[in-house]
Amino acid sequence: MKISKVNEVYLTVEVDDSLERELSDYFTFEVPGAKFMPQFRNRIWDGKIRLFSPQNGRIYVGLLPYIKEFCSKNSIEYIMEEGVENDRNIARSSVRDFALSLQPKSRGKSIEIRDYQLDAIHHAISTNRSLLLSPTASGKSLIIYTLVRYYHMMGLKTLILVPTTSLVEQMCSDFIDYGWKDEYIHKVYAGMDKGSKKPVVISTWQSIYKLHSPYFAQYGCIIGDEAHLFKAKSLTDIMVKSRDVKYRFGLTGTLDGTQTHRLVLEGLFGKVRKIITSKELMDNNTLAKLDINCVVLKHTEEESKRVKNYAYAEEINYIVSHPKRNIFIKNLCKNLNGNTLCLFQLVDKHGVLLYNEIKKFDRKVFFVYGGTDTQTREDIRAITENEKDAIIIASYGTFSTGINIRNIHNIVFASPSKSRIRVLQSIGRGLRQSKDKDSVKLFDIADDLTYKTKRNFTLRHFFERINIYKEEQFDYKIDKVKL
Numbered sequence: 001m002k003i004s005k006v007n008e009v010y011l012t013v014e015v016d017d018s019l020e021r022e023l024s025d026y027f028t029f030e031v032p033g034a035k036f037m038p039q040f041r042n043r044i045w046d047g048k049i050r051l052f053s054p055q056n057g058r059i060y061v062g063l064l065p066y067i068k069e070f071c072s073k074n075s076i077e078y079i080m081e082e083g084v085e086n087d088r089n090i091a092r093s094s095v096r097d098f099a100l101s102l103q104p105k106s107r108g109k110s111i112e113i114r115d116y117q118l119d120a121i122h123h124a125i126s127t128n129r130s131l132l133l134s135p136t137a138s139g140k141s142l143i144i145y146t147l148v149r150y151y152h153m154m155g156l157k158t159l160i161l162v163p164t165t166s167l168v169e170q171m172c173s174d175f176i177d178y179g180w181k182d183e184y185i186h187k188v189y190a191g192m193d194k195g196s197k198k199p200v201v202i203s204t205w206q207s208i209y210k211l212h213s214p215y216f217a218q219y220g221c222i223i224g225d226e227a228h229l230f231k232a233k234s235l236t237d238i239m240v241k242s243r244d245v246k247y248r249f250g251l252t253g254t255l256d257g258t259q260t261h262r263l264v265l266e267g268l269f270g271k272v273r274k275i276i277t278s279k280e281l282m283d284n285n286t287l288a289k290l291d292i293n294c295v296v297l298k299h300t301e302e303e304s305k306r307v308k309n310y311a312y313a314e315e316i317n318y319i320v321s322h323p324k325r326n327i328f329i330k331n332l333c334k335n336l337n338g339n340t341l342c343l344f345q346l347v348d349k350h351g352v353l354l355y356n357e358i359k360k361f362d363r364k365v366f367f368v369y370g371g372t373d374t375q376t377r378e379d380i381r382a383i384t385e386n387e388k389d390a391i392i393i394a395s396y397g398t399f400s401t402g403i404n405i406r407n408i409h410n411i412v413f414a415s416p417s418k419s420r421i422r423v424l425q426s427i428g429r430g431l432r433q434s435k436d437k438d439s440v441k442l443f444d445i446a447d448d449l450t451y452k453t454k455r456n457f458t459l460r461h462f463f464e465r466i467n468i469y470k471e472e473q474f475d476y477k478i479d480k481v482k483l
Contacts, residue, residue, distance in 0.1 A: 001071060001078040003064070007243040009268075010058045011084065013067065019076070020054045026070050027052040027059065029260045049260050051267060060267025062129060086246075087127050095122040098153075099146050104178040111178075113142065114286070116276040121146050129248045129270030131227060135278040136253040136428025137287055141174040144223055144251065148175075151247060152184075152199045156220025159245075160202045161238065163226050164398070165189040165374040166381075171202050171225070189374070209234040213241045221247040228252040228421050230265055239268045254424040278424075278431065279473040287431045289439040292469060292476035295332075296446045296462070297325060297483050304451040312457045319447050319458060320350035320415060324483045329414050330357045332443060333391055338409025339384055340391045343426055345415035347371075347395055354414060355393045368394040381405055388436075396422055406434040412443045418461035423468055448480075 002014040015023060027050065034040045034047030052059045059067070064084065071078050099113050099121060116134070120143050124130050134140055148158045162168055168187050175185055186196035188203035194211065201219075208215070216222075222242050224230050227250030230239065239248070250269035255262055266272060281287040299307075299322075307318055319325065333340050342358070344351045347369045355367040364387055366380045377398065384390050385407050392405075396417065408430040417423060430440035446462035469476045 001067075001076055002081070003067065003078055003084055004081040005061065005084045006058065008246050008248070009061060009240050009243045011061050011064065011067075012057045013052070013059055014057055022074070023070065024050065024052050024054050027063070027066070027263075029263070031260055032258050049264070051263060062131075062267040062270045063263065065271050066263070066266075088125070090122065090126045092118070092122045095125060098150060102146060102149055102179065104142060104145065111142070113146075114139065117143055117146075120273070120275045121150075123273050124249050125150060127270060128246060131250045131252070131265050131269040131272045132275055133252060133255065133272055134275035135281065135287075135431075136425060137431040138253070138276060138278075138281060140225065140251045140253070141171060142178065144171070144225065145175055145178050145180070147221070147223065147249060148200050149180075151221040154220070156247070157218055158200045158221040158223060159216070159219045159242075160200065160223045160225060161205045161235070162202065163204065163229050165204055166377045166398075167225065168202050168204060169374060169378055175200075205229075205235050205238060209238050211241075213243065216242040217244060219245050221245065221249075223248075224250040224269065226252055227265055227269065228254055228256065228261070230268060236264070236268065253428055254421045257420050277472070278428075282431075285438075286433075288433050288437060290427065290431065290442065290474055291439060292442045292444060292474055294444045294446060294462070294466070294476055294478040296448050296459075296478060296480045297328065298448045298480055299483050301451070304449045304456075307449045307456060308451040308454050310456075315449070315457050316346070316416070317349065320344075320346055321353075322483070325445075325447070326350075326353060326357065328481070328483070329354060329412065329445065333358055333412060334361055336410045336412075336441070336443075338389065338437070339387055339405075339407050340410040340412060341405070341408050341429055342391065342393050342412040342414050343396050344393065345396055345417070350415060351393060351395055358391055358393060361391070364390040366390065366392045366394075368392060368398050370395060370397060372398065384408070385434075396426065405429060406432040407437060408432075408440060409437055410441045410443065413445055416446065416458040416461050418464045420468055423465055424472070444476075 004012050006012055028048055030048050039045035040047045051063060096118055099118060104111050117139050120132050120134060124147055151158055160171060162171060168189050172185050172187055176182060184199050186198040186201045188194050188201060188207045194208060219242065222245045229235060230250060248269055250265060262272065278287060282289055307315060310318065333342055344354060351369055359365040368377055368380060380392065384392060384405055411430045427442060444465060447458050449456035450459065
């Protein structure tokens with residue numbers, strides 16, 4: 001086998017015909033849930049993802065460790081051209097001295113760079129590309145800031161990709177808090193100029209994914225925040241168009257647990273490096289303690305019989321429109337002490353309904369969904385930081401990923417979900433400590449519509465959430481309530 005580099009995106013692997021099929025099979029995986037997708041049902045696609053192309057011998061650069069593993073397992077000798085591997089021997093003490101020299105500040109106070117953050121920065125600089133797995137509220141923005149400053153010192157321009165306009169503003173605000181000036185940072189989202197000579201550009205991926213390769217040639221470093229989203233084709237295209245960007249890093253608090261998801265991200269960024277876990281951060285008092293209260297709402301036998309043959313979408317519509325269920329959620333939010341974040345999935349069918357009921361309370365109630373503009377979201381976030389009993393009714397899509405609200409005391413899952421990423425990201429909204437908070441309560445609302453031996457879809461999804469809590473070593477309890 002001969003391994004050479006095409007650019008910073010692809011390697012070429014030259015093997016004889018007998019090994020070509022074997023290598024292709026090694027990097028071919030079934031996509032979870034493919035059988036439910038239209039392309040599979042219409043027989044346009046076989047439900048598999050292939051990371052090695054026998055036609056041209058190409059494979060993502062980040063999958064080099066897996067190619068080596070394949071060779072080792074099959075006793076295959078390989079020749080690697082110069083430049084394929086380019087790890088650097090950087091002393092951790094040098095990285096530490098550089099990071100400390102930046103003297104990051106937040107709200108006017110110097111903040112400590114923790115050992116696990118230094119480990120992440122050292123690993124990234126030493127490998128040139130990496131997928132850093134570190135939970136929400138572990139200080140990923142400080143890791144990103146330090147990397148940006150390091151490559152700026154090297155004379156390189158950095159592109160930071162984030163999923164939402166709110167995160168563009170938040171990242172920029174964090175950098176300024178750490179001590180950088182606004183004149184170094186250019187923000188890109190709807191209506192903003194995409195061109196800039198400033199050393200760092202923070203952009204939503206939606207704003208630039210249609211641009212061509214020459215635009216991305218100006219960057220020497222690319223950083224993907226909330227990198228678990230990068231399996232989307234448009235985001236993958238950005239990484240492929242950035243073919244000459246040598247330094248590339250993804251940061252995320254969650255992967256979805258599937259092999260295909262992980263390998264696509266590792267191919268684009270580099271091998272996963274787990275920095276620390278939420279449980280470790282709770283144990284050392286860096287994060288707020290988490291108290292999970294699972295509330296299983298038992299529907300009547302008559303209702304369960306009526307729903308037993310519903311498709312998933314029909315069951316969801318039934319659940320979110322159930323009057324007694326929504327009254328339960330309304331009363332729960334009313335009786336919780338502190339600021340509460342109530343998360344829903346369907347805007348018109350559920351979010352609006354909950355908001356119209358909960359806004360009748362004698363307290364500040366906010367409604368956030370995809371149609372809420374960036375400035376309003378930022379205003380709500382800022383107001384909540386200074387409130388003690390506000391309620392935010394928000395869609396999962398707007399407030400489950402990345403948004404920092406330190407002063408959230410309660411989270412309510414008003415809509416069911418089985419997505420590992422959505423569940424853990426949503427929990428992360430409440431894990432940041434504040435001067436008035438060292439713990440957060442999660443209320444996971446589930447629905448038992450079991451009829452005889454047939455369990456409903458969303459109850460099965462609830463058990464999947466329980467498995468997530470067990471894997472993350474979160475403490476939880478389950479209460480049952482008859483509707």
